[in-house]
Amino acid sequence: MNLAEARAALKTAKRVAVLTGAGISAESGIPTFRDAQTGHWARFRPEDLASPPAYARDPEMVWEWYAGRYREVLNAQPNEGHRLLAGLEREKGEGFFLATQNVDGLHARAGSKRLVELHGNLLSARDEKTGEIFPLAAPNALQTPPTSPNGNRMRPNVVWFGEFLPEDALEAAQNAFHTCEVALIVGTSGVVYPAAGLALEAMAEGAVVIEINPDATELTPLLTFSLREKASAGLAQLLA
Ligand SMILES: NC(=O)c1ccc[n+]([C@@H]2O[C@H](COP(=O)([O-])OP(=O)(O)OC[C@H]3O[C@@H](n4cnc5c(N)ncnc54)[C@H](O)[C@@H]3O)[C@@H](O)[C@H]2O)c1
Structure with a gap:
């Protein structure tokens, strides 16, 4: 053809x-997944940030990385x-x-x-207890890990390595x-x-x-x- x-x-x-x-x-x-790891993050493999075991180990660190990517996509057109x-x-x-x-x-x-x-997407997060999805607060108001309106901790609304x-x-x-x-x-x-x-x-x-x-x-x-x-x-x- x-x-x-x-x-x-x-x-x-x-x-x-x-x-x-x-x-x-x-x-x-917007850089590819692997290219997105500049500076401090270059020391981590994607699997060590975007996986359930990584989140269980250090939710604050995983959220810090996702908050950075969230800011980056909001700045892109x-x-x-x-x-x-x-x-x-x-x-x-x-x-x-x-x-x-x-x-x-x-x-x-x-x-x-x-x-x-x-x-999934970087602009929202998922209530870890109810599974409901909520938009993230604006970057300057975002507290990590974020809390849902139900008062539960939320995880990034993305599919991680090892997930369906x-x-x-x-x-x-x-x-x-x-x-x-x-x-x-x-x-x-x-x-x-x-x-x-x-x-x-x-x-x-x-x-x-x-x-x-x-x-x-x-x-x-x-x-x-x-x-x-x-x-x-x-x-x-x-x-x-
Ligand atoms: N923008 C995003 O949301 C984003 C960015 C990086 C990675 N990811 C995630 O990482 C995974 C990576 O898999 P993938 O196949 O999407 O990406 P990939 O990184 O495996 O492949 C990207 C492909 O895009 C091609 N490419 C590069 N520049 C291009 C252009 N200007 N126009 C058209 N094609 C171009 C490359 O040749 C390559 O084949 C995905 O599952 C995705 O969820 C998402």
Whole structure:
């Protein structure tokens, strides 16, 4: 398949499913998970900060790290890639579905609504007793670890190493990828579940699956077409 054919397939498709990863937020200046560990944090492996045992050992330290990432995403702005996907949703309406592995909240800020955040987000926290989710206080008022309106300690509302993805979000994504005509896989290395699974399930069901990534990934040889571009440029070319 070439770019013109990929563009035509996307234009005529009534059902479009999109999966995004850290790459789509790179142009907003948000570093990847591993790059996010600068300064003091460079001494820690992600697994030592973003896991249930790490939190059980030192909740204050884990919260300090998440509070830093929270401030960082609030200071960032959605980029053209996020905006183009919000525009595609307006065009396709109910046939559109976006699943993101990102926790930065930028898709929602760009206007995406038919969206599931498979790994949670940095802007909210979860009551450790009731499981309810509450927005975090503004950074200058944030006390860590935060307390819910119920008076219980809250944990970051993100999926940690060793944890399962929220079942309803994953199921909605699987349905969308099973039934779409075109799937876009944007800015994800595609090695970890569920990225690879969703892309391959869409392929198996006969969808046209298009990857946008400046680098080749393990998925590249398995998909219909790959655009070797940054997210914003690749989406602009596909939607032109
Ligand atoms: N912004 C965020 O919320 C954020 C940031 C870092 C990590 N994470 C978490 O870490 C995990 C990492 O997995 P992942 O696959 O999302 O990311 P990853 O870091 O494994 O892969 C990022 C991919 O993006 C590509 N990329 C880099 N710049 C790009 C650009 N401008 N446009 C398009 N693609 C670009 C890279 O080639 C790479 O394949 C995710 O589960 C996610 O929850 C989230």
